[in-house]
Amino acid sequence: MTARQRASLLVFPTILVLALIVIFPMIFSISVSLRGYDIRIQEHPFTGFKNFIAILTNRDFYNACLITGIMMAAELVFELGLGLLVALMLMNLPAARKVFQPILLIPMMVMPVVIGYLGRLVFEVRSGPVNYFLNLLGRESLGWHASPDLALVTILILRLWQWTPFVMAVLLAGLLSLPLEPYDSAQVDGATSRQIFFYITLPALKPVVTLVVIMRALEILQTFDITYILTLGGPGDSTMTMSLYTYLLGFRYWDVGQASASAWLIMVPLSLLVTWFVRFMEKGERGAETK
Amino acid sequence: MKKILVILGCLFLILSLSVFIGCPKAAPKEAAKPFQGVTVSVVAHGGHHATPWHSEAANIEAKYGIKLNVIEVTADELYSKEVLELNNRTGAYDIIQYNSAWIGDYEQYIQPLDDYVAKDNDAIGFADILPAFNKAQNLWGGQKMSVTLDGDTFLLYYRKDLFQDAGEKAAFKAKLGYELPDPPQTWKQVVDLAKFFTRKKGAKLAGKALSKDFYGYADQAKRGRVYYWYIFRFVPFNAPTPHYFDPATMKPNINSAGAVAALDNMKTLLKYSPPGVLSWEWDELYAGAFKDGTVCMWIHWTDEGRGFNQLAPLPIDNPPQPVLGISASPGVEVGGKLYRYTIVDSAWVASICKDSKNKDAAYTVLKHMFAPGPSNVGYIMDAAVGWDPSRLSHFNSQEWRQKVPGIENYLNLELKALESGYPMLKIPGAFEYNDVLDLNVSKFLAGEIPSAKATLDAVATRWNELNQKFGVEKQKGFYNKMWQ
Numbered sequence: 084m085t086a087r088q089r090a091s092l093l094v095f096p097t098i099l100v101l102a103l104i105v106i107f108p109m110i111f112s113i114s115v116s117l118r119g120y121d122i123r124i125q126e127h128p129f130t131g132f133k134n135f136i137a138i139l140t141n142r143d144f145y146n147a148c149l150i151t152g153i154m155m156a157a158e159l160v161f162e163l164g165l166g167l168l169v170a171l172m173l174m175n176l177p178a179a180r181k182v183f184q185p186i187l188l189i190p191m192m193v194m195p196v197v198i199g200y201l202g203r204l205v206f207e208v209r210s211g212p213v214n215y216f217l218n219l220l221g222r223e224s225l226g227w228h229a230s231p232d233l234a235l236v237t238i239l240i241l242r243l244w245q246w247t248p249f250v251m252a253v254l255l256a257g258l259l260s261l262p263l264e265p266y267d268s269a270q271v272d273g274a275t276s277r278q279i280f281f282y283i284t285l286p287a288l289k290p291v292v293t294l295v296v297i298m299r300a301l302e303i304l305q306t307f308d309i310t311y312i313l314t315l316g317g318p319g320d321s322t323m324t325m326s327l328y329t330y331l332l333g334f335r336y337w338d339v340g341q342a343s344a345s346a347w348l349i350m351v352p353l354s355l356l357v358t359w360f361v362r363f364m365e366k367g368e369r370g371a372e373t374k
Numbered sequence: 375m376k377k378i379l380v381i382l383g384c385l386f387l388i389l390s391l392s393v394f395i396g397c398p399k400a401a402p403k404e405a406a407k408p409f410q411g412v413t414v415s416v417v418a419h420g421g422h423h424a425t426p427w428h429s430e431a432a433n434i435e436a437k438y439g440i441k442l443n444v445i446e447v448t449a450d451e452l453y454s455k456e457v458l459e460l461n462n463r464t465g466a467y468d469i470i471q472y473n474s475a476w477i478g479d480y481e482q483y484i485q486p487l488d489d490y491v492a493k494d495n496d497a498i499g500f501a502d503i504l505p506a507f508n509k510a511q512n513l514w515g516g517q518k519m520s521v522t523l524d525g526d527t528f529l530l531y532y533r534k535d536l537f538q539d540a541g542e543k544a545a546f547k548a549k550l551g552y553e554l555p556d557p558p559q560t561w562k563q564v565v566d567l568a569k570f571f572t573r574k575k576g577a578k579l580a581g582k583a584l585s586k587d588f589y590g591y592a593d594q595a596k597r598g599r600v601y602y603w604y605i606f607r608f609v610p611f612n613a614p615t616p617h618y619f620d621p622a623t624m625k626p627n628i629n630s631a632g633a634v635a636a637l638d639n640m641k642t643l644l645k646y647s648p649p650g651v652l653s654w655e656w657d658e659l660y661a662g663a664f665k666d667g668t669v670c671m672w673i674h675w676t677d678e679g680r681g682f683n684q685l686a687p688l689p690i691d692n693p694p695q696p697v698l699g700i701s702a703s704p705g706v707e708v709g710g711k712l713y714r715y716t717i718v719d720s721a722w723v724a725s726i727c728k729d730s731k732n733k734d735a736a737y738t739v740l741k742h743m744f745a746p747g748p749s750n751v752g753y754i755m756d757a758a759v760g761w762d763p764s765r766l767s768h769f770n771s772q773e774w775r776q777k778v779p780g781i782e783n784y785l786n787l788e789l790k791a792l793e794s795g796y797p798m799l800k801i802p803g804a805f806e807y808n809d810v811l812d813l814n815v816s817k818f819l820a821g822e823i824p825s826a827k828a829t830l831d832a833v834a835t836r837w838n839e840l841n842q843k844f845g846v847e848k849q850k851g852f853y854n855k856m857w858q
Contacts, residue, residue, distance in 0.1 A: 122457060123479050123802065208650025209662065229653035231820040317597025318652045319817035334454060336806045 112343045120340035127340075134344035144345065146320055147328040150235065154324065155303045157239055158246070159296060165243070166250030166295075173251075174258045188252060190245045199312025202228065202241045228313050231321040238322055241309055246302070250295055257291030258284070293364040297357055304353060325349050407439030409735040416469040416739070417456060419722060420446035423471075423524070423760050426743065426753040433749075434742055440735050453805075456480070460727065468730040469739060471523060474511040475720035478802035478852045485726040486517040490737045498737075499746045502765045506795025510718035514800075515855035519725055521744050525764025526719035528606060529791060531663070531678050532557060532671040534699030536571070536688060539580040546570055557701035559712055561607060561639050564591060564671060564704050568646035571670040582690040590646035592669045594659045595819060597652075601812035606673055606717055607636035609796050610706040613713030618799050618807075619837075621857070624850045626837040628811065629830035632706075637818060637826035644819060652819060667696070673703055675719075676762045679784035700784055702791035715796040720804075748773070763788070801852040802844050810836045 084092075116134055118127045138144050169187065173180040190198075205211050206227035214224040228237040265283050274282070307326045310316065316323035316331075329349070333342030418424040424446045431442040445467070447455050453476060459466050460483040472480065491500055500508065500518060507522045536542060537556040546554040549570065555563045568590025573579055575587050593603040609616045612632035619626055627633065644651065648662055648669065656675075663669035664678050667686030678685075679700050687693035705714030724744070726736045744750055746767040753759050754768045755777065763769055769789045775782050799807055811833050818829040841849050 122454075122461065125461075203653070203655075203658075207658065208653070209648055209668075210666070224649065226650060227653075229650040231652075231822060314653070315596070315598040316813075317816045318820035319597070319822040320813065321820065321822070331809070335809060336803075337457075 112346065115340055116343035116347055118340050120343070121337050122339060123337055130340070134340045135348065137341060138345050138348055143320065143323065143328060144348075147323050147325045150321070150323055151304065151306070151325045153235065154239065154242075154306065155300060158242060158303050159299060161239075161243055162247050162250045162299060163254075163292065163295065165247045166254050169247070169251045170255040170258055173255055180255075184252070184255070188248045191248045191252075193245065195245070195308030196312055198241050198245055199309040202237065202309065202313045206237050228322075229318065231318045234314050234318060234322045238306075238309055238313060241313070242303075242306070246299065250299065253295050254288065254291060257288050261287050289364055293361060296360065300353070300357065304349065407437070409732070409738065410439035411441075412439065412732050412735045413441045413443055414468045414732055414735050414739050415443040415445060415466065416471070416724075417445045417447055417452070417467050418471045419452060420448045422758055423722070425759050426761065429753075430743060430749070434739060437742070438735070438738055440739060442739065460729075463729050465727070465729040465731055467727050468732050468736040469724055469726055471722055471724050472520075473721040474520060474723045475798060475800050475804040475808075477514050477519060477800055478804065480725075481514060481519065483728050484519050485728045485730070485733055486519055487521070487726070487737070488518050491518060494741075497745055498741045499744070499765065499767070502746045502767050504764060504766065504769075504789075504792050504795075506716070506718050506792040507764045510795055510797035511720060511723050513858065516858045520723035521725075521740055522722075522764040523724045523744070523761060524722040525762040525768070526675055526721055527762070527788065527792065527795070528602070528673055528675060528703060528717050528719070529679055529788060530557065530671065530673050530701045530703050532699040532701070533667075533688065534697040535694045536580060536670065537699060538697070539694070541581050542571075542579075557699055558671065558704055559714070560707055561610070561704045562706075565639065565642055565646075567591075567671065568643055572646040579688060579690055580694065582692065584689055585691075586666075586668050586689040587648075588668050588670070588689065589648045590670045591643045592647045592651050592654065592659060592663055592672045593640065593643070594654050594656060594674070595644075595647075595651045595816075596655045596658075597816040598655070598812065600815050600819070601808050602717070603673065604637060604640055604811065604815045605798065606703050607639055608633055609715045609717065610704070610713050611636035611639070613706055613708050613715075614711075616715070616796070619849075619853055621850070621854055624841050624846050624853065626834040626841075628837060629827070629834040633830050634826045637815065637830060640815070641819060641826065652816075676784075676788065677757070679788060680757050680762075680781070682784055683780060700787045702787075702794065715794050716791040718792070718795045718797055720798045720800060797856065800856045801849050803840055806840055807837055810840070 115127075117129060117131060119130045119133070120127045173184060193201075206213050208214060208224055208226060208229050211227070213227070217224060226233050228234045261284070265287070266279060269279050269283055305326050306324050307330060310322055310324055310327050311330075314322045316327050325345070329342050329345045332345055333339050416427055418427050424444055427442065427444045431444065434440050434442050452472060456467070456470050456472060456476075457479060460470075460480060463483075470480075477484070487498075487500075491498060498521060500512075500521070503512065503522050504525070506527075507525055508518075511522050512518055512520045534556065537554060543554045546567075550566050554567070558564050558567055570590070571579075571588065572590040573584055573588050575584050577584055577588075579588055594600065595603065608628070612627065612630060616632075617627050648654075650658075654662065659672060659674060660677065663672045663674075664681075664684070665686050667688055678698065682698045682700070685696040685698045687696045702714050702716050705712050707713075724740060726733055726740065730736050742749075746765060750765075751768060751771050751773060753761050754763050755771070755774050763785070768774075769785045771785075774785070798804075801807070814823065814829045814833050817823045818826060823829045823832070
């Protein structure tokens with residue numbers, strides 16, 4: 084057996100598994116999205132793009148896109164900002180890092196379903212501790228997840244609490260792996276801390292930031308547990324995310340055809356967005372190298 | 375030679391004795407169990423709801439030889455798991471627990487029980503099940519399709535200790551011009567009472583200062599199940615002949631004048647409800663109204679009625695002994711006549727699957743679990759199990775009344791309320807019809823849709839689309855079966 088044949092044989096099980104659990108379901112879901120596929124009805128006729136048109140002409144889909152877009156923008160900005168701030172603090176306090184880093188990572192270990200239930204207790208309007216402390220500070224109680232204006236904010240607060248530690252941990256790892264020579268040179272040249280941060284640290288962190296943004300964006304798109312437990316998309320549809328919308332279509336209304344179409348309508352633009360973002364970051368890096 | 379004979383004789387003696395001493399008595403012949411070696415698989419709502427199945431498995435095997443295989447599934451996944459198995463006709467399940475609202479999707483896979491009931495002279499006790507539950511849950515197109523497992527229904531709860539206060543009664547009459555109704559009979563009275571009793575911390579209630587804000591009324595208004603609290607109003611507001619659809623044409627009735635008035639009533643009562651009620655699910659309503667004692671009236675399942683003696687006192691100094699008032703849901707007066715309806719939840723029932731290879735054994739299991747008797751009543755009496763009373767033998771149980779003094783009030787009142795039972799929607803796609811209603815009611819209550827009429831017009835439009843999807847004539851057939 085040649086080395087090439089041996090290599091092919093060794094890789095074959097992985098390809099088989101990938102084909103079974105990734106490629107086949109993807110192809111099947113495309114087929115389902117082009118059919119009238121309700122699991123309670125025996126016939127699944129080919130309907131072409133009818134499911135896609137039904138989704139694209141449904142106001143609820145655009146509302147879900149808007150809610151998810153707002154969540155993504157807000158979470159990425161705040162998680163990156165807070166995560167970087169804490170990472171920088173821990174980087175400059177090595178003794179404190181050993182104590183605080185494990186503690187700060189705890190929220191990441193908590194199941195999202197549990198966080199959803201915790202949120203119901205903590206933000207309960209009349210008996211929750213958040214409003215209790217607001218009242219102690221002389222402020223009026225807020226409606227939180229019972230208010231159509233604040234329900235999304237409540238979900239964002241819970242998710243920031245859960246995922247900022249992850250961003251912090253990845254950025255800290257990136258910061259600690261940066262080479263020291265540019266910093267030494269900068270200090271010799273008399274650069275200020277601000278200049279060092281904006282002209283050395285941030286550009287060097289770009290690959291790490293790219294990775295964090297992509298990972299977080301994909302995870303935010305899958306936001307389901309906290310929303311399902313805390314609000315089920317309500318009050319009204321003020322917190323209906325795309326994943327919850329797709330779930331309701333497929334697993335409550337049993338219109339698997341439309342659910343598949345919805346999933347594809349989410350995935351294609353997201354893939355394009357991620358590709359564009361990676362190229363944008365790479366272009367920035369190449370630009371910095373040629374200077 | 376003599377020695378040999380003596381030794382042989384001794385050996386013979388020893389052997390003979392050992393035969394008589396050591397030999398065990400012959401075991402009496404065991405009566406053949408009717409279903410020896412048969413396994414019956416039951417799909418049950420997971421958690422505490424499955425407790426009776428597990429508890430009775432050993433008894434069932436000892437008595438009938440049936441090995442009970444209990445498959446627990448969470449409530450959210452029951453439908454999907456059952457539909458997939460039933461559609462594929464795997465025969466994996468012999469008995470299924472399900473929400474009778476799904477009967478439209480299930481009927482072709484369910485074994486009617488009429489022949490079994492006739493053969494053994496109704497040993498399972500269909501006649502013992504209250505007509506309200508048979509009508510709302512078990513009967514379908516005139517056939518007995520299931521047996522009630524959990525008698526879920528809804529009752530109005532109120533602070534009877536407050537209603538009995540002489541000062542409050544006098545003040546109510548002075549302000550509104552009629553006697554304080556105990557219990558409230560109509561939704562108009564509920565609004566009057568809610569407005570009257572909503573007071574801020576520090577104001578007087580029953581003659582003493584309130585230590586917390588007190589609210590007149592609360593719904594379980596969280597998105598997901600708020601449609602129930604709308605249906606409690608929709609039905610009486612469409613009296614005297616309430617219907618979800620026109621039975622002749624399947625035209626939705628959900629945006630009738632009565633339906634709009636019902637939704638306006640719901641929004642009006644929000645003004646007298648605790649803040650945050652739009653996020654209240656079961657736990658929050660139970661805790662806020664029953665355990666915190668700061669809500670005057672609310673509609674809920676039977677848990678409060680069963681736990682009547684755990685009602686929190688009013689939030690005042692030296693409050694009176696807490697007394698829980700229980701009544702049927704409020705109604706509406708039409709032409710001088712009062713119409714009240716008690717909505718009977720379509721969950722939970724148990725049926726035999728048509729594809730079961732052990733139908734007779736499955737029926738035997740059902741009979742063992744649900745026929746009138748101390749075993750069945752025992753599980754109903756245990757609040758932790760979550761099976762609510764549904765039979766005359768439950769409501770009239772002397773054992774229950776002796777064990778829990780005071781429970782007779784709840785039992786008698788619920789029995790009375792169920793004389794006017796009304797079913798929930800039971801056609802294919804019932805969940806979608808209800809969820810469309812739920813989403814739009816939630817939007818209206820949250821202020822996203824400005825008018826009740828516009829809200830219900832949107833629901834009616836979507837209900838028409840669903841009728842088209844499932845087939846108008848088919849849905850008409852199912853809808854008519856619902857009432858037979």
